[in-house]
Amino acid sequence: MTPSADTARQRRRRAASGRGRLSGDSPLLGGPLNVEAGAEEPRPKAPEFDPRGGDLDLPRHRESLDSGDPDQRDLRRLIPAGDPDRSLDDWGRSERVFDLVSPLLDLYYRYWFRAEVGGIENVPSEGGALLVSNHSGALPPDAPMIMQAIRHEHDQPRPLYMLGEHWFKGYPGVGLLANKIGMVAAHPANAQRLLRDEQRLALVFPEGQKGSRKLYWQRYRLRRFGRGGFVRTAMRAGVPIVPVAVVGAEEAMPIFAHVPLLQRLTGLIYFPINHAFPHFGLAAGAMYLPAKFKIRFLEPLELSGYSAEDADDVSLVQTLAEDIRGRIQRELSSLLASRKSVWLG
Secondary structure, eight states: OOHHHHHHHHHHHHHHHHTTOOOTTSGGGTOOEEEETTEEEOOOOOOOOOTTOOTTOOOOOHHHHHTTOOOGGGGGGGSOOOOTTOSBOTTOOBHHHHHHHHHHHHIIIIIISOOEEEOGGGSOSSSOEEEEEOOOSSSOOHHHHHHHHHHHHSSSOOOEEEEEOGGGGGSTTHHHHHHHTTEEEOOHHHHHIIIIISOOEEEEOTTTHHHHTOOGGGTTOOOOOTTSHHHHHHHHHTOOEEEEEEESHHHHSOOOEEOHHHHHHHTOSOOEESSSTTTTGGGGGGOOOOOOOEEEEOOOBOOTTSOGGGGGOHHHHHHHHHHHHHHHHHHHHHHHHHOSOTTTO
């Protein structure tokens, strides 16, 4: 046996004995990635995790900001202008589908809920703006009614995009229809492109599921507005925030109780008990009670005086978020105090 053959056999034995075990230099454990023989590339550093970040917060890249890279706002000109002749835009919103569902939405808006709208002039006629509203109802009707209010009452109607949660994607048909009428996943990149780059109107519900799963006796008591992610988003996009107060949705689709066991068995985000569900099944989604709707668009909160760096000020962001929450809560209380009847207003 030659020395070279013995050396080759020993190398094979060492390789075989090392199988199944990972060394600290393995790329799977954070070691360098070998691109070519004898060449290594450093592993890119992951962005730091911020436990105080919100759902609409953008990741921080301090290295790129300090390296003299161009401002991302300068790249806005690369986004193609909207084409009014297209029936489907880049977000999947289809004017054709919207025209098909509009008669049903108008039926609810004009005759079933008899929506009464105030302050519509506070919605900008041009430029981006973030609308922030209270959220309520087992299957919340507030977003479509706000959308119809802008469509019918505003001097210059504009499409309204709704920043919603990802759970819509898990239900066949529901997610597709929601996307066709303007639902966009509440991702920071989506929010920035809508508000800053395309200068669109976007609607967000900071209460999220906490608002839509409230029981009837908890109605019109605003939950916490998250960690202020919507304020950071508006600051970084340089757009105003328009608070919106909606009365009527709590009674239109109330929730009397929750059944956690059936929630786990069905995979729903919650399993409510009310006047229509579960005994009418899927048909309950259209069985809203004819509560009188009142929608108020409050005076915008201008954020043009703040810079993108102010979005990192946790105290400032929380103060502004609580101020907006307080303004909506006071308007709700005022509307409820002047309401003589749930059904007649």
